[in-house]
Amino acid sequence: MRVGITLGPDQPGVAGEARWAEQVGFDQVAVGEHLFFHGPTANSFVSLAAAAGATERIRLLSALTIVPVYPLAVLAKLVASLDQVSGGRFDLGVGVGGEFPPEFVAAGVEVTRRGARTDEALAVLGPLLAGETVTHHGRFAEIPGLALQPPAVQRPGPPVWLGGRKPAAIRRAGRFADVWLPYMYSPEQLAKSLAEVNASAVEHGRADGSVRGAVYCWGAVDSSADRARQSAIDVVSEVYQQDFTPLADRYLLHGDPARVLARLREYHDAGAEQLVFSAAAGSPAQRTAMLELFAAEVLPEVRGWS
Numbered sequence: 001m002r003v004g005i006t007l008g009p010d011q012p013g014v015a016g017e018a019r020w021a022e023q024v025g026f027d028q029v030a031v032g033e034h035l036f037f038h039g040p041t042a043n044s045f046v047s048l049a050a051a052a053g054a055t056e057r058i059r060l061l062s063a064l065t066i067v068p069v070y071p072l073a074v075l076a077k078l079v080a081s082l083d084q085v086s087g088g089r090f091d092l093g094v095g096v097g098g099e100f101p102p103e104f105v106a107a108g109v110e111v112t113r114r115g116a117r118t119d120e121a122l123a124v125l126g127p128l129l130a131g132e133t134v135t136h137h138g139r140f141a142e143i144p145g146l147a148l149q150p151p152a153v154q155r156p157g158p159p160v161w162l163g164g165r166k167p168a169a170i171r172r173a174g175r176f177a178d179v180w181l182p183y184m185y186s187p188e189q190l191a192k193s194l195a196e197v198n199a200s201a202v203e204h205g206r207a208d209g210s211v212r213g214a215v216y217c218w219g220a221v222d223s224s225a226d227r228a229r230q231s232a233i234d235v236v237s238e239v240y241q242q243d244f245t246p247l248a249d250r251y252l253l254h255g256d257p258a259r260v261l262a263r264l265r266e267y268h269d270a271g272a273e274q275l276v277f278s279a280a281a282g283s284p285a286q287r288t289a290m291l292e293l294f295a296a297e298v299l300p301e302v303r304g305w306s
Contacts, residue, residue, distance in 0.1 A: 001302040003027055004026055004059070005021055011042055014054075018055050022058040030278075031044040033062065038238075048082060048086070048090065049082055052085050052089065059089050060086055061161065064181075067096065069097065069109055071141070072125070072140070075125070079152065079157075083129075083158050084152070084153055087153065088152075091179075094176075096115050096168075120140050123176075130151055133145055134147070161178065163181045170196050174198065177197070178212065182216070183216035184251045187263075213272050217278065218236045221293055221297075229254045233248050235280035
């Protein structure tokens with residue numbers, strides 16, 4: 001099982017944390033984004049560019065880029081540029097957003113059209129990133145016979161990770177994704193949805209099994225399982241502005257290292273080949289201790305699972 005971590009909210013510290021993650025053996029660093037949200041947020045392209053400059057091997061994932069708030073041409077340029085500066089290490093995580101409608105107002109985008117905008121962007125993004133000359137007259141974008149230069153390093157482009165929870169996201173993943181990355185899912189939901197994603201892939205003329213499984217987990221690991229659980233609840237409740245106490249045992253990854261490993265085994269058996277771990281820590285010092293414990297006692301075990 002391959003494992004990545006989300007980089008912390010301290011944006012000046014992004015480069016150093018990415019360098020540490022590479023040194024201790026994580027496979028990937030990830031950054032989420034919002035234009036506006038309940039608290040401080042990053043821009044994934046900027047933060048991952050800083051991480052790229054501080055590292056040599058680790059892969060970089062936007063988890064997730066809110067595609068509909070970007071003009072298509074700007075999005076393509078950012079993706080290709082980040083793939084260039086990272087030497088072909090970028091994975092594009094795609095989401096439609098919508099959990100914070102005011103940011104769509106600020107971007108001048110109708111929130112109810114976010115799915116349609118994303119579908120149109122994904123249909124055109126591949127040829128653009130490959131450096132092809134593209135003529136596109138769409139509902140939301142116009143490309144008048146242009147080729148993006150330089151294109152992405154990876155061919156035909158950076159892997160696409162589709163995130164979400166709903167049936168529309170499952171259908172979209174079947175059509176466009178290399179990796180299905182749900183969040184707030186139980187292992188049982190992951191297994192069911194991954195089968196549905198690959199059924200959708202077949203419907204779109206792709207091979208069965210062409211979409212790999214992953215899972216994004218907010219969570220906490222601590223020598224005290226009770227302390228880990230409470231930390232996960234406190235942080236995620238603040239982020240999403242709702243009480244996660246009744247949801248914690250179903251959706252959050254928490255506990256001492258043994259309990260976390262047991263839960264991760266369930267996700268792995270359900271089809272997750274990759275984990276994105278987002279540390280739910282209440283302070284920078286707690287975050288550092290949590291990630292160091294994860295790296296020392298969880299990472300070596302799960303890396304051996306096949």
